[in-house]
Amino acid sequence: MSAYLPHADRFAARHIGPSKDDVQSMVEKLGLHSLDELINNTIPSSIFDNRPLDVPEARPEHVVLADLRTIGRRNKIFRSYIGMGYHDTITPRAILRAVLENPSWYTQYTPYQAEISQGRLEALLNFQTAIIDLTGMEIANASLLDEGTAAAEAMMMFFRLTHKRTKFLVSSDCHPQTISVVQGRAAPLGVEVVVSNHMSFEFTPDVFGALVQYPGSDGVIHDYNELCNLAHGTGAFVAVAADLLSLALLRAPGRFGADAVIGNSQRFGVPLGYGGPHAAFFSTRSAFRRQVPGRMIGVTVDMDGKPALRMALQMREQHIKRARATSNICTAQVLLAVMAGAYAVFHGPNGLRNIALCVHMWTRALANGLLRNNYQLRHHEFFDTICIENPPADLRTRAESQAINLRYLGDGTVCISLNETTTSKDVDDLLNLFGANTSSAAELVAQIPASYDGILPRRTPYLTHPIFNQYRSETELMRYLHRLASRDLSLTTSMIPLGSCTMKLNAAVQLAPVSWANFSGLHPFAPVDQAAGYHEIFRDLEKWLGELTGFSAVSLQPNAGASGEYAGLLVIRAYLASKEESHRNVCLVPDSAHGTNPASAVMAGMKVVVVKTLSNGDIDFDDLKSKTVRYSNDLAALMITYPTTYGVFEEQIRDICELVHKHGGQVYLDGANMNAQVGLCKPGHFGADVCHLNLHKTFAIPHGGGGPGVGPICAAEHLAPFLPGHPLIKTGGAQAIDPVASAPYGSASVLLISWAYIALLGPNGLRRCSEIAILNANYLAHRLSGYYELLFRGRHGYVAHEFILDVRSFKRTAGIEAVDIAKRLMDYGYHAPTMSWPVSGTMMIEPTESESKAELDRFCEAMIAIRTEIMEIEKGRQDKERNILRQAPHTMALVCADDYDLPYTRAQAAFPVPWTRHNKFWPTVRRIDEAYGDRNLVCSCPPIEEYVT
Numbered sequence: 001m002s003a004y005l006p007h008a009d010r011f012a013a014r015h016i017g018p019s020k021d022d023v024q025s026m027v028e029k030l031g032l033h034s035l036d037e038l039i040n041n042t043i044p045s046s047i048f049d050n051r052p053l054d055v056p057e058a059r060p061e062h063v064v065l066a067d068l069r070t071i072g073r074r075n076k077i078f079r080s081y082i083g084m085g086y087h088d089t090i091t092p093r094a095i096l097r098a099v100l101e102n103p104s105w106y107t108q109y110t111p112y113q114a115e116i117s118q119g120r121l122e123a124l125l126n127f128q129t130a131i132i133d134l135t136g137m138e139i140a141n142a143s144l145l146d147e148g149t150a151a152a153e154a155m156m157m158f159f160r161l162t163h164k165r166t167k168f169l170v171s172s173d174c175h176p177q178t179i180s181v182v183q184g185r186a187a188p189l190g191v192e193v194v195v196s197n198h199m200s201f202e203f204t205p206d207v208f209g210a211l212v213q214y215p216g217s218d219g220v221i222h223d224y225n226e227l228c229n230l231a232h233g234t235g236a237f238v239a240v241a242a243d244l245l246s247l248a249l250l251r252a253p254g255r256f257g258a259d260a261v262i263g264n265s266q267r268f269g270v271p272l273g274y275g276g277p278h279a280a281f282f283s284t285r286s287a288f289r290r291q292v293p294g295r296m297i298g299v300t301v302d303m304d305g306k307p308a309l310r311m312a313l314q315m316r317e318q319h320i321k322r323a324r325a326t327s328n329i330c331t332a333q334v335l336l337a338v339m340a341g342a343y344a345v346f347h348g349p350n351g352l353r354n355i356a357l358c359v360h361m362w363t364r365a366l367a368n369g370l371l372r373n374n375y376q377l378r379h380h381e382f383f384d385t386i387c388i389e390n391p392p393a394d395l396r397t398r399a400e401s402q403a404i405n406l407r408y409l410g411d412g413t414v415c416i417s418l419n420e421t422t423t424s425k426d427v428d429d430l431l432n433l434f435g436a437n438t439s440s441a442a443e444l445v446a447q448i449p450a451s452y453d454g455i456l457p458r459r460t461p462y463l464t465h466p467i468f469n470q471y472r473s474e475t476e477l478m479r480y481l482h483r484l485a486s487r488d489l490s491l492t493t494s495m496i497p498l499g500s501c502t503m504k505l506n507a508a509v510q511l512a513p514v515s516w517a518n519f520s521g522l523h524p525f526a527p528v529d530q531a532a533g534y535h536e537i538f539r540d541l542e543k544w545l546g547e548l549t550g551f552s553a554v555s556l557q558p559n560a561g562a563s564g565e566y567a568g569l570l571v572i573r574a575y576l577a578s579k580e581e582s583h584r585n586v587c588l589v590p591d592s593a594h595g596t597n598p599a600s601a602v603m604a605g606m607k608v609v610v611v612k613t614l615s616n617g618d619i620d621f622d623d624l625k626s627k628t629v630r631y632s633n634d635l636a637a638l639m640i641t642y643p644t645t646y647g648v649f650e651e652q653i654r655d656i657c658e659l660v661h662k663h664g665g666q667v668y669l670d671g672a673n674m675n676a677q678v679g680l681c682k683p684g685h686f687g688a689d690v691c692h693l694n695l696h697k698t699f700a701i702p703h704g705g706g707g708p709g710v711g712p713i714c715a716a717e718h719l720a721p722f723l724p725g726h727p728l729i730k731t732g733g734a735q736a737i738d739p740v741a742s743a744p745y746g747s748a749s750v751l752l753i754s755w756a757y758i759a760l761l762g763p764n765g766l767r768r769c770s771e772i773a774i775l776n777a778n779y780l781a782h783r784l785s786g787y788y789e790l791l792f793r794g795r796h797g798y799v800a801h802e803f804i805l806d807v808r809s810f811k812r813t814a815g816i817e818a819v820d821i822a823k824r825l826m827d828y829g830y831h832a833p834t835m836s837w838p839v840s841g842t843m844m845i846e847p848t849e850s851e852s853k854a855e856l857d858r859f860c861e862a863m864i865a866i867r868t869e870i871m872e873i874e875k876g877r878q879d880k881e882r883n884i885l886r887q888a889p890h891t892m893a894l895v896c897a898d899d900y901d902l903p904y905t906r907a908q909a910a911f912p913v914p915w916t917r918h919n920k921f922w923p924t925v926r927r928i929d930e931a932y933g934d935r936n937l938v939c940s941c942p943p944i945e946e947y948v949t
């Protein structure tokens, strides 16, 4: 019997769009009697398994919140002076409310449709500009997953730029977690990482680059000028892992010759969150612009020649280059980059300098107090971190009894990193811990000049652009952030029908705990016993995800789907090595796979062999057969997406897995489409060996405009020993591979969202979500198939949770392409479906279970109205060029212009259907000129006059 009364708040009913009656009428529209009938006709009987899931019964919202509060109290929030790239910070409340807790920001998707994403693009351009300014480099990207992987990306970039060199220096002064991540990345590529003292290192001709930390992990400030000269003299490159706040006082790495500067922007107002999510930054020279991993925002113009923003250059990197892609990064950390950029806008150059100065002055006060008491410091040139070589023997016990965490190095040395939140009381407490008999912190700090007078002082200005100098008051900042949000179409406006992206509800209740202090305030390297609450969440989530996928072990470490793919393949690689089968290095990848799949395989040191797809979307079994035979001796893995990227449940999935196993390979299942499977079938039971999940799709973590993400991997028992480890906190199995992320549990704080999602829905609700996701897709497919050609269907004529419309024929009949439909949808208040993927010239639609029947019908109305508009062109009633689709989208400025001269009315342009009159979303720029942006790459804020003109 249920522990909750029937009238208690049931989350499933609010998460799932269609009501019971709607479901019945939709099922009948499909010519069926029941939802069960649809599901039986959709999921192949050979894998169908709807036995009750072994997850706890659904809990009402208030119970889940109360449970989370109890769990949260099991975390102990100490004052953290551990540092190592993670620092306590003050999140301005205005930014917390306006961005992190605002669905207008967190429910956006990656800005593929620039015309309805100008706000987020501007926020990211601010982030890039702040990074470029502070690091002193020429270009920056719009974030990477974390500092460790950003360092690895810099290494890979240098590796590509220098041919035939294989050695890479990593200074022993780098953070240990960064060193491990870089080592893990290097091994499959055949790169030899030399961890050594950079000062005595010799740049031989086989060295292609170096990584140094600035300031060093123990806080010392080195001048890397000579190192850069030495490296450059031999044709090698230097990456600097920098502390962003220190750059407000210290010489910019670009000034002493860095070729790339990377790091974590967390201390720009983003909570610690037990390790993430945080946005890493990556800046470099303009000459390397085509090698930069991830997305870069660029300035361009629209079709009217007005300034506009868009994602520049490599946005289709993996889709076009596939096995030749230079990086697998797809989802990054956009929401957190927006926050860090907003922090820079909020504080401006003076505010930032003051924050950095305060941190430094407290550190100096602490150092002086300790020096006066005969403590020895390892170094005297520091920004915010000092290292004490002769601490009292009982320091740790006393510190922990006062709820203070310090960093204890193995050699008995102790490091202390201060931060923006540090007060005179904190410094007094630290001095007391050392038994220092000295003046108070306030007196000590009064004896210090209020300026930075250490080595390498910064002389160059930063954040000079007006954007960083005009929003000092909270009122102004609030309006600015609101203005930006209002330029972006998010789930707060309408359904975002992006296929393969699962833009479902990100419920407020699930997001609430992320910013509770008991979860947001934990340092990732705090002793594990202080994180008992978090570990309870991890244990539950690992167990639940294992149950839903049919696997026995789970790693929560990967920070995105692609990172999960890479981790899963490395696990396979390690398993094969343990069987002395390291020669197996062929990875079979269907040509319909997501572009990150081949890119991840190459990064994992595998050779990609493409398997053909049949015209119905299934894998070409004959081709697979012949390739498994041909590569039988070398077969490492098959990567397969299920249901396929074409939106169908492949009937032969069991046979496919069996075939690969027969030839000694492992099956990697891309679980981005798990939303069609939860509670209905389990990859671990139908033959896969390992799969990743996109928690930012199926399990309700919001996309945040392009991140955060979480891509846990779920693995069968034989692979469990190899799950990713970590150098500082034990994770993974007995033969763990190197970490794939800087933090042991990746983006720990957003795991709370998925935990709450599962706890709120319970076994029945979870299964119901999959069923309704399938129903919604089939309902839309059915309604639209009278107007558009539906490309693929399963054996019984039904689609999975998404489907593809083929619009290629309109090119011939009306000169209309998929992109024209995408832009016209904006005038109707909709985001376009996924464009030209996995089949060029098509549109892939995924409604998810969260959309109501009314919203599905409204979307159909828009699509059908557009089909009528296409018909007008086909019949010659509309011009082939100056028609309503080719001219879309229509901005307010255009339809209100005195000299409006388009051959259709203003109302037809802007208010094509009745609902747009009372709920109108205005694109703020007209169609983007991509070619102009590619020819004139600008990826920092342009002079303000350009906007005015």
Ligand SMILES: Cc1ncc(COP(=O)(O)O)c(C=O)c1O
Residues within 6 Å of the ligand: 329, 330, 331, 500, 501, 560, 561, 562, 563, 594, 596, 597, 641, 645, 670, 672, 673, 694, 709, 711
């Ligand atoms: C099928 C598939 N696989 C992998 C990925 C990569 O996931 P992520 O963007 O989180 O790296 C995606 C993302 O869109 C996807 O759709």
